[in-house]
Amino acid sequence: MKEIAKDYYEEWFRSECGFLIDCKYPFERGELNKSAFYLHQATESFYSSILLVFSNYKPKLHDIEELGSMAENYNSELLQVFPIATPEQKECFE
Template sequence: LWHRIERAITKSPIKTWTTLIVHDIDYINRRLERAHYFFSDIKKEGVLLYDSKKFKLARRRKLDPEERAEIAKDDFKQWFHSAEVFYIQYENAFKIREYKNAAFQLHQATERYYAAVMLVFTGYKPKTHDLEKLSHQAAGQEPAFLPVFPRATEKQKHRFELLRRAYVDARYDKNYKITRTELKYLAERVLELKKLTARHCKKKIKAFV
């Protein structure tokens, strides 16, 4: 069926690039019951193209504390590890003086630490790459995250803005510039974020049970 649909899409006059994600109904419903953010978003925002009337999508059910802790633990492990990998890539780019690339890698590490926080605390990952929004959302769950990126002075604001813009501008804007000193400062703040993420996520997971 998957290959038949792919062939039909390929022959379609619609030129929009389409990617198929295929799972059986039991797999999807297990994740909907446990409020998995990816499948929950699809159910909420997706457009139904065909309904055979043979299946029903599950509703979110109330999770017991052990299940909530297990999900939070898995999410933390996945996103914290992903952040660490991007931080290593930042270090590699920094060493060879590829500072724009280093800024992007550092942005991605930061975004993933915040994703770990939000998934552990709320079970949901915000659909944004904006570190300004993510930092406020994380601080809303745990005030200890508020001072991670201080913005009291113009220099602090400028450096945070360089990191915030790095998701797009460090890749596509030829005028984007960031210095070695600015990167070193931001990397120190990201390591502080890493430390707080580990501490407070583990504390939250323990609190579930």
């Protein structure tokens, strides 16, 4: 099981980093929607990798709020990644 978790981590971490790198260039060109899309993909991949590494399961969904909620079961510090306690924080998240 440890080897499977390691393989998931290595595979998904490369993907996550790629999405983070890819969001930079559209942002610099003022293509904010495209940059936001890549950030969303990176976030989805990060949460998915946490779920795969700790539970060997990745749900077939793209809702980062739901994925984050599931990932937080493995580390409560993830609650701080996208704080949504205030209306302003919730608006920024959405």
